[in-house]
Amino acid sequence: MENLHPNALLMKCIPLVSQDPGTAASYLQRLQPLLRNNTLYSENETLEDAPTNSILLLAVDYYLAMALINAPQDNKSRSSNESRYRKEILERSHAMLHAFLRRMELLGVFEVEIPNSADGSMLLKAYHHLLEMEDYSHSEEPEDHLRRKQHLMTAGEMRNAKIRNYKLKRSAEKAVEDLSKRISEIEDDDDDRLDDYTRRSSVLVLLQNIVQAMDQLAAGYKEIEMLSMAVMFERNREEIERHQGTSHPDKKDMCAVSSSSEKRQLSDVKINKPMEVTRVTQDPLSGKLIFNREHLQSQVFKPSWNQPTMSLEELAEIERTQAIERGEKQKQLEADEKLKARRYEFLVRDGLEDDVDLVDASAKVDQAWDDFKDENPRGSGNKMGERGDRNF
Template sequence: MVKSFTEDAASSSVASNGNSSQPPTSLSASLTEATALISAGKPDDAVPLLASLQERISTSALFSSNESLEDVATSSLPPLAVEFHLASAVMSLRTSSSVGRRSNVVRSSELFHAFLRTLDDLGDILGPDLAKDYRVVLDEEADGNGGDSDAPATRGPPRRSAPENRDAKIARFRARKAAEEERARLSALRERRGRMGLDDEEELDGHDMEGVNRSLAIADLRRMAAEALDEIRSGAREMEMLEMAVQMEQMRAVEGRYRPSGQGGDTPHVGPSPPGRRPPHPQNGRGMQVTRVTQDPVTGQLQLKKEEIKSQVFRPGWNQPTMSLAEYGDREVTQAIEREARQKVAEEENKGKPRRYEQLVRDGMEDDANLVDASAKLDRDWDDWKDENPRGSGNKMADKGDRNF
């Protein structure tokens, strides 16, 4: 039986402080603090705390490779996820170059593998689907590394087809969803026990307090295992792009080192040429060079055609928004208010204009004598116009007048 998490917290703290009179720092409290820092978006503060926690757990020999899941105490299950949290924090670190990002991706992948390896050794946590997926990941990376398991994790040739990868991704999603639902059910069960005031030894729905806490910890580990497999897959795809980005940065660094400061790329340089590159031809052997210079219509600054094209290399191929959603909403509200005001003004202007008597009755203005007289004149004029212009009179070679009029 391995040591429990609580017992190891005191022993490792005493060993690190060298003085048993100092208050011990709980490992569970450190783990809770680190996860809170990750949730708050502070991975820079969480990484050293989790690294120290990982070293303390390794020094205290909290886990043994020949132990099974039944041999691990319930209080010792949460620290199994230290590598997972550390890998997540490292993956969230910000870097200023592709080399730094590649280093973080490699380190996080190794930590995810360490986390999954520990769960796989204990058994009964990953489940058949996640365990099978993890075996495929190991085989792919072993093929990519030439069979060297100690080499940095890289993406090997795919051993599964696209439908198989899709099925594996669906299986990971279902495993994560099932673990989340199980955790929600157990959390509700623990709250019920608290409301009912049951002792830890009393059972509710077949679980005592120890069983509820243990099942909760296992559900969390199973959810993290599914997320770790997803992160390993996405990290392998990101590594392919990072390798190309690193090569481009190295090429730019070499070109900048052998290029005179303050000079363009077409100016001949003095000194040895970089290895593997031909020396540039002299300027007088290439004839006249044409440089196109344009002027920005907005700022009035002069622009080189080369610089203009260079600035648009990574420009999106679709039209970008010219305003934010808030600005667009404010404009729509302003236009709606203006339309409403214009409509009210038009209604007020048309209110005193003559119109058909039926419209006066509909608007409730049949008592206005002047408006009724003007409307009657409008009706008479309309009737006179219809008499002078019978329906169908404008049709060529047709009978004059309307037979049904």
């Protein structure tokens, strides 16, 4: 890919922006000098003056910015603070996106009409609104902060802006597809139509890049604000740890220390590290040694409530067996109660007066009951009813 023409190299890098952003960024950085040295165009030229085969090269900054944003963080290039590194990448990418959008404004790409779209005129106005918001956010004047709050879009306006950008992008994509079909149908000797369709298709691709760049800037500002807060918190934490003597240098920094004074400082930092106490107890039942740290670690992911010891099917089978046993015991008790000796009137009530054995047994019960009534006549127990004062 190193010996390819710049336009061919760009076409190879465009799909790599999402598939292999690291490789795409390394190749796109070689194309940037073409724009920096005004090799493709000068500031006093318009889009009509640019050659057809060089129009897509005007978007090198856009593709490079998107590749840097999508590229994973490399351990070699990553700083000690991941939030700070990500913030630097976003700020660098946003600077490239602004350079791309300013170039598109100078060339008049914003003014190109998208087929079957009525929102193209709002694109330049939305970009200027984005620039105003950025200027207000970077300013430290109270009036600018007030203006920024006044210019902030509501949730409904943001939703409408996203819908508008999506429709613009879809209209541009559809127009590019139609032009690609027309290009495939052109005869070999019709160079004028081929150049016209290719030029219009390239300009529509630039419009797609404009919409995506503005979406990325709007989303990136919020991420940069959160990263700025994260960087500030991490700096405050490092400052507190440095004063408390609890911060530890990295292994690479320790290897780089050469002077004896720096080594003494590192040893002082290690000495200031608080002592860790390990408590050891003995289980009274098993006699095993229990380390408090290991015991606590074993209880970290253990729930505080008792876990089930059987499945629902096993529980249902146990309850079914117990219910059957209770039913059998109840039937046995009822059968024993019927065969129990009792007075004859109870046998008549239960319809068992024809059972000879029960009738014989009831005769003894009735005789015992009659003897008890003879020995204890009715009212014989009320001996103290007539004594004492009835008023008390």
